[in-house]
Amino acid sequence: MLSISLASPVPIHDQIVAGLRRLIATGTLTEGDELPPVRQLAADLGINFNTVARAYRELTDMGLILSARGRGTVVISATERPSGRPAEERRRIESTIAGALADARLAGFSPDEVRSMVDRQVQALWKP
Amino acid sequence: MLSISLASPVPIHDQIVAGLRRLIATGTLTEGDELPPVRQLAADLGINFNTVARAYRELTDMGLILSARGRGTVVISATERPSGRPAEERRRIESTIAGALADARLAGFSPDEVRSMVDRQVQALWKP
DNA sequence: TGACAATGTATCAATGAGTGATACTATATG
């Protein structure tokens, strides 16, 4: 449900943030849902709980979750206020996709394979 | 033609590798083309030339370019031998795309917008 | 041919982000 890669160059806390944002984006997590305690999630992932705490703090700053001592952490919003201007956001996303597609081409995937791959994911994401 | 972000968590040499791979994948750079000297590209990007040298070395290990002292660096292949097993490669690419799509959804893009965005890029990438 | 310029390579040092260990504070619950 939430996996990380210790080998990846992207920091673990960033991976956790991205993963949870994705779960929220897909509706797997919605307003009111509780997140696991930092120590438990850390144990599940095999990392230090401070790293999870940091991820929770960043998600808190984004206004997606709310943490309180002793009470735990809950999702408070399923829609995030875009941080940058839409045009910038679009460029950022296009750039990420472009990178992935270039990888796919170098790896020998065909355009149809890629398109169907994307289609399946789009349907899954925007389904509800 | 090749831009990097010092603020990004992903290392500069990785960004350079990704950028050049992308230029090769798109055909902007093809077999026989010369890459700028490490010192020049480093100056253009405002970074240390060792960082560029490291990127060149990694691309050399991938079999995409060839460097020689005094002579410079040239592109020797437009197709890369996949390093990992196809299944892993596929999972990696799918995961990258999934992240980008989740971002897109959180940013408020519609499925159609995303699909057309991808379509345009796929056509551009696989055009030749 | 010889001197010099241009290019990539090797090695080591410094910096800093990420991660982890530890102690602390607040809330819930019996």
Add this chain to the structure above:
DNA sequence: CATATAGTATCACTCATTGATACATTGTCA
């Protein structure tokens, strides 16, 4: 009220990234 559970704060360590410097190889031109 006592204890367990949860998040927070602070500090130290490690390691990758980056940069500085010196070196080796090839090209060029007088």
